[in-house]
Amino acid sequence: MENLGGLFNPSSPEMEAMAGLTYYTIALCLVILGIIVIAVAYIIIRYRKKPGDDGEPYQNFGDIKLEIVWTAIPIAMVAVLFLLTCSTMKVVDPPAGDREPDLVIIGHQWWWEIRYPSSGVSTSNEIHIPAGEKMLVRLESIDVIHDFWVPELGRKIDLVPGHPNYIWLMAGKPGVYLGACAEFCGDQHANMRIRVVAEPEAEFKKWLDGQLAIPRTPTGGIAADGAKLFQTMACMNCHTIRGTAAAARVGPDLTHLADRATIGAGVLTNTPENLSKWLANPQRYKQGALMPNMKLSDSEVKSIVAYLEALDEQ
């Protein structure tokens, strides 16, 4: 069942609480459905009109006691379900008090900006968290409504422009947990994927330190050409590379792009070949994405890819 994912592989205490309630409720629903199906099946067999049977059956107008019984039983069921609902809500969404968020997630059409306020690290689409630790996440949107959903880790929560929301995010065990935007947000809603990487504390620290490093700008070879192109073409109007003049936040921070597993919020695996294809024409892989086809020449693509790859090697 685990490889079915989602509800079948709850990987946090919050998700376990919600999965438990879901299983319990669905089981109750199946019992009710079973009773109705059996009753209707019996009726179909027993009370079907037989050939030659032309008279009218006994005209029964109802029974007030029966009505009271089958009104009261559902009321009791609803009462129980409502109490379980309230207690589970408390487990999933306990108050955060005045704690500062550990993570800020900002929705963009069609990618996720991930910021770690205490360290100042900024990345996109991939969320690194220490396994077993409860992170308070603040969610915002820069444009339209998005929804953060990592099915194995917990609840959905909307990213509403002008209305920050908070959730607790935790993975019980190290691993990679996939998710996606769950609120329709335009052309590329389908390609707005999330990758949560839960690591042991030490590895998470190491990753965080790596992200904090400000890379030197390459001075020789085609990577240096790429660095120059990045600053002179339109790239820097939208992207940040720390340690350079490029500091825009319209598109993802590319300082440690080569460290990430995918390009375009999940559309391509992040390899130099795929990055070249993406730069040559992003619209081919993510039609409608806000990154235009820059009509780069093959050698320009090569230089910029070399530059972006070189940034993370240091």
Next chain:
Amino acid sequence: MSSRIPLVPENTVPLPSLKANNGLLSWVSSIDHKQIGIMYLIITLIYFLLGGLEALLIRVQLAHPGNDFLTPEVYNQLFTMHGTTMIFFVVMPFLIGVGVYLLPLMIGARDMAFPRLNALSFWLFFFGGILLYYSFLTQSGAPDVGWFAYAPLSEKPFSLNKGPTYWALGLLASGIGSVASGLNNVVILPAFGIISEVIPVFSRKPIYGYEFVAASTVAIGLLSLGVWAHHMFAVGLGNVTNAFFSLASMLIAIPTGVKVLNWVATMWGGRINFATPMLFGTAFIIEFVVGGLTGVAIASVPIDWVVTDSYFIVAHFHYAIFGGSVFAIFAGVYYWFPKFTGRMLSETLGKWHFWLTVVGFNMTFFIQHFLGVMGMPRRTYTYYDMPYWGSMNLISTIGALVLGLSVIVFVWNILASLRHGRPAGDNPWNAWTLEWATTSPPAVENFELVPPVRGRRPLWDLAHPDMPDEPDAKIV
């Protein structure tokens, strides 16, 4: 039936024929409730085919992961138009149309209280639909922001094309129309009404617990005013607000459950004729209960957090709206078609239509419950190749094609039966309400006098003077 003794003197002028001189004009200028009702039904059938075609294109695109049959823009237009069409131009206007046709007959009236307002409603609906569909012909294409058209996605900075404007204007026009004549946007309640007519007649028993069935309609109508935020449990309203709307939504299950159990009790001890209307009526109970039960489950906030905006929700509301309202609509079409046209629909084709619908519908939607809890979001033009997702989506797509085939059989049945169907007579189902007390189709202005009504089943009382329903009841 020539031996029929009418309840009251009846009018004899038949409805104008389209083939007569000025036939078309006599329909489009009509304020007769039956002509307007028929026009509603014809237009909703056309929109049903359009909305169904959009659904098939959606399912073909989703047949396997990474399919590029449709571009994201076109896909988004199609699912927006499918939802908008099926709710506002099929289910709602069908139920209004059937009500406009039948209610005056059922109460022994000549027409609606405000016949011109009735005609205005229809034409607002008609032109609203044309305005909406005209958007396909414009340069920017149809609306592509979902049938809820959430701001700010539907606003200028994020939707530069004109689609959302056509969507808003088309729905405003048709919405004014539907509010003017049928102030009822709960698309399941009139469907419940159809079922409460069909099940007693084919079980040969009065509806069980009439007072409870009727009162539960009022309860659902009232409670439904306080549930709207159950679409918003994930937007961050806070636990107190969420809990309020959660409880209100769960409470709807109680009157709904009362209805279902009374329908089952009506069938119990009956002598049931499983003609096509009753097949759809019986299947309605099961399919609707599936949608109703998942509805109670997702009224629970934490469960909603798991399944909202996923394919589970797509499955849930198709069980409620297709398994509920549309199955009831099919039951109603097979039940009243003889009254509307004077001819019976073919039972053979009806049974083919029924079984293809049941198989296709459940094959399309049941599996989507699992896709949803496994993590597949809705409204995505493509999806990733996660374990089993491809094969499960393919099963759903094949189901949709079976459903498409069932609709072809349905339309064929209508067209063939209009020409060659067995003549229906006044009361082919031996039913009990007043619409069956007159000719099929009824004449212009129905009854000349208000028929005498002493109980809920006037034609039963007429046929069984020895044991009328409520012997002490006064004339209503």
